[in-house]
Amino acid sequence: AQSVAQPEDQVNVAEGNPLTVKCTYSVSGNPYLFWYVQYPNRGLQFLLKYITGDNLVKGSYGFEAEFNKSQTSFHLKKPSALVSDSALYFCAVRPNRDDKIIFGKGTRLHILP
Amino acid sequence: GAVVSQHPSRVICKSGTSVKIECRSLDFQATTMFWYRQFPKQSLMLMATSNEGSKATYEQGVEKDKFLINHASLTLSTLTVTSAHPEDSSFYICSASGQGGTEAFFGQGTRLTVV
Numbered sequence: 025a026q027s028v029a030q031p032e033d034q035v036n037v038a039e040g041n042p043l044t045v046k047c048t049y050s051v052s053g054n055p056y057l058f059w060y061v062q063y064p065n066r067g068l069q070f071l072l073k074y075i076t077g078d079n080l081v082k083g084s085y086g087f088e089a090e091f092n093k094s095q096t097s098f099h100l101k102k103p104s105a106l107v108s109d110s111a112l113y114f115c116a117v118r119p120n121r122d123d124k125i126i127f128g129k130g131t132r133l134h135i136l137p
Numbered sequence: 138g139a140v141v142s143q144h145p146s147r148v149i150c151k152s153g154t155s156v157k158i159e160c161r162s163l164d165f166q167a168t169t170m171f172w173y174r175q176f177p178k179q180s181l182m183l184m185a186t187s188n189e190g191s192k193a194t195y196e197q198g199v200e201k202d203k204f205l206i207n208h209a210s211l212t213l214s215t216l217t218v219t220s221a222h223p224e225d226s227s228f229y230i231c232s233a234s235g236q237g238g239t240e241a242f243f244g245q246g247t248r249l250t251v252v
Binding site for chain 1: 141143168169171179180181183186228230232234237238239240241242243244245246248
């Protein structure tokens with residue numbers, strides 16, 4: 025079955041330190057990969073996507089993600105965390121255009137001042 | 138980026154009544170719209186997928202007669218919760234994707250409370 029795994033329920037990082045939020049997927053072919061962020065009582069905001077090309081993609085708010093095909097991973101990263109980055113982060117996969125999007129369970133990121 | 142507007146942001150209704158939630162794509166044509174339900178501290182649960190002009194495709198376990206979805210135009214989809222009960226209380230989120238688009242853009246969500 026197609027799935028997305030975010031192995032960490034919560035990640036704590038000190039402000040100014042680099043952060044990584046992990047994501048692996050199990051989808052055949054060459055899916056589209058996404059990261060979204062959700063703030064309390066809000067919908068999801070699109071951060072970045074990987075379609076093809078360079079394995080390192082840059083997105084909003086200084087976030088980037090690294091695609092690794094052999095490990096079927098798409099980890100979210102940021103060189104220097106801000107307290108305002110504290111939120112719920114979702115990794116998502118879309119097998120093909122017009123397919124439904126498969127979401128991971130989410131990882132709560134806490135940036136400690 | 139593309140904007141999806143969802144209304145209302147929160148609604149309280151009495152048990153047994155129906156509630157309609159609107160989802161509009163403001164600056165693109167949404168050929169596909171998705172409706173999700175999110176329980177506290179949990180991920181999104183896809184309820185249904187709708188394509189403009191055709192019937193929605195519901196996920197297994199979602200009652201199509203209870204959660205009526207209409208996608209009558211390329212910019213508007215509605216979710217009607219019929220005969221709402223307290224267990225329908227939840228956070229409902231819509232998202233929209235344009236033709237040939239890869240990512241989906243999300244509405245702000247609707248907090249439904251049934252009393």
